[in-house]
Amino acid sequence: MKRREFLAMLGGVALVGPATAHAESGRTYRLGTLTPVGPISPDSPNGKILLKALAERGYVLGQNLTLEAYGVMGDITKLSGLLQGMKAHAVDVVVIIGYPCAVAAKSVGLPTVAAFGLGDPVATGLIQSQAHPGGNITGISDVAATLTTKRLSLLKELSPKLKKVAMLWNRDDLGMTLRYEASAKGARAIGVEVEAIGVRAPDDFNEAFSVMSGDPPDAILMVADSLTNLNRKRVFEFAAARKVPAIYEYDFLARDGGLMSYGPDITESLERAAALADRIFKGAKPADLPFEQPTRYPFVLNLKTAKAAGFEIPPTLLALADEVIE
Numbered sequence: 582m583k584r585r586e587f588l589a590m591l592g593g594v595a596l597v598g599p600a601t602a603h604a605e606s607g608r609t610y611r612l613g614t615l616t617p618v619g620p621i622s623p624d625s626p627n628g629k630i631l632l633k634a635l636a637e638r639g640y641v642l643g644q645n646l647t648l649e650a651y652g653v654m655g656d657i658t659k660l661s662g663l664l665q666g667m668k669a670h671a672v673d674v675v676v677i678i679g680y681p682c683a684v685a686a687k688s689v690g691l692p693t694v695a696a697f698g699l700g701d702p703v704a705t706g707l708i709q710s711q712a713h714p715g716g717n718i719t720g721i722s723d724v725a726a727t728l729t730t731k732r733l734s735l736l737k738e739l740s741p742k743l744k745k746v747a748m749l750w751n752r753d754d755l756g757m758t759l760r761y762e763a764s765a766k767g768a769r770a771i772g773v774e775v776e777a778i779g780v781r782a783p784d785d786f787n788e789a790f791s792v793m794s795g796d797p798p799d800a801i802l803m804v805a806d807s808l809t810n811l812n813r814k815r816v817f818e819f820a821a822a823r824k825v826p827a828i829y830e831y832d833f834l835a836r837d838g839g840l841m842s843y844g845p846d847i848t849e850s851l852e853r854a855a856a857l858a859d860r861i862f863k864g865a866k867p868a869d870l871p872f873e874q875p876t877r878y879p880f881v882l883n884l885k886t887a888k889a890a891g892f893e894i895p896p897t898l899l900a901l902a903d904e905v906i907e
Contacts, residue, residue, distance in 0.1 A: 608645065610647070610862050611647050611670065612649070612673065612675075613648070613667040613675035613691070614651070614675065615652070615663060615675055615685075615686070616651075616807075617655060617682060618652050618654060620650040620652035622648075623648065627847070631854065634851065635855045638855065638859045640859070640862070649667055657681040657685075660682055661689060664685050665689055667691060672691060673861065673862055676695075676851075679698040679699070680699055680700050680755060680756025682695075683695050684707070686717070690717050694718075694720045694857045694861070695718060695720030695854075696721060696847075696851050697721055697831075698756075698805065699721070699756055700723050700756025700759050701760070702714075702718065702722070702872065705759060718867055719857055719870040719872060720873075721845070721850045723756075725767075728764075728843065729767035730770075732828045733771065733773055733802075736828055738895060738897055739898055743799045743800055745775070745799050746774070746775060746798055746800045747793050748764060748765060748777060748803075749801060749802070749803045749804065750803075750806070751781065751809060752779035752780065754808070776792075780808060780809070786815050793823070797825070800825060801827035802828055803816055813838075814838065817838045820840065820890070824890055824891060826840055827841075828840065829841070829844075830843075830844040832844070832846070838886055839886065840882075840890070840892070841883060841902075842879075845877070846878065846879055850875060853875075857873075880903050881904045882898070882899065885906055886906075
């Protein structure tokens with residue numbers, strides 16, 4: 582498989598192709614994308630997936646589709662202004678990643694599809710219910726508690742004596758805080774002690790590593806958001822240096838050097854986001870479009886990282902992997 586990088590580019594990209602007639606309506610559709618990290622631009626891996634899925638539904642960039650793609654590289658203060666700009670440009674729908682983008686989109690009122698990284702949209706007050714969102718946001722849902730049980734079982738395959746897991750997350754992101762709490766609850770329910778490691782800024786990672794060095798966990802689970810993703814290499818290096826097995830929420834993190842990942846398939850999530858955007862283009866309102874559940878959850882194992890850290894991978898764990906990076 583080709584490597585898919587989540588952080589594809591820096592800054593923002595605004596592309597507007599020439600308006601040509603749509604086969605049926607003669608209309609040009611306006612799409613926006615916004616993330617708290619790099620933009621979902623046409624030449625990024627995520628952008629290629631999204632635009633391919635839209636093209637399969639008749640929306641072709643440069644023919645009947647325009648794109649405004651932005652990423653703020655962790656500076657979430659820019660989100661509202663970018664969304665206001667898209668609203669002024671009459672963008673029909675914006676595809677977003679992450680809870681901070683969803684909060685900003687809700688305040689601006691643009692029709693929004695959340696592809697992934699949202700957290701629990703009901704618990705955070707973004708929507709009324711999964712079946713009837715009731716506002717301007719729809720998208721792909723999060724099932725953190727269920728996934729945590731599976732992630733911990735994979736860690737136990739590698740470390741049968743697992744008793745304590747450090748959970749690293751962004752305290753300032755409500756969506757990720759609730760995801761952490763759901764994960765911690767799931768861990769405690771199966772008798773695993775949780776070492777809570779909350780961070781708010783890049784400088785906090787040194788303190789987080791100091792805490793884990795002084796009170797070593799048996800494993801690490803990193804909750805993915807813009808802050809932890811932008812500092813992922815530091816987490817990879819700490820885990821390898823301390824020989825602590827770590828599991829991550831998305832496959833791009835394992836491909837980028839993390840030991841292993843288990844979570845929703847990003848390709849599927851972006852394809853479903855395209856399908857929801859299609860329905861909004863055709864007149865549906867996000868308020869009436871139920872949130873969807875992912876159906877594919879790949880387990881990715883980075884054997885190269887395992888060997889470098891000196892981990893012996895049991896054959897049973899190797900057999901479970903959907904993808905092995907060597």
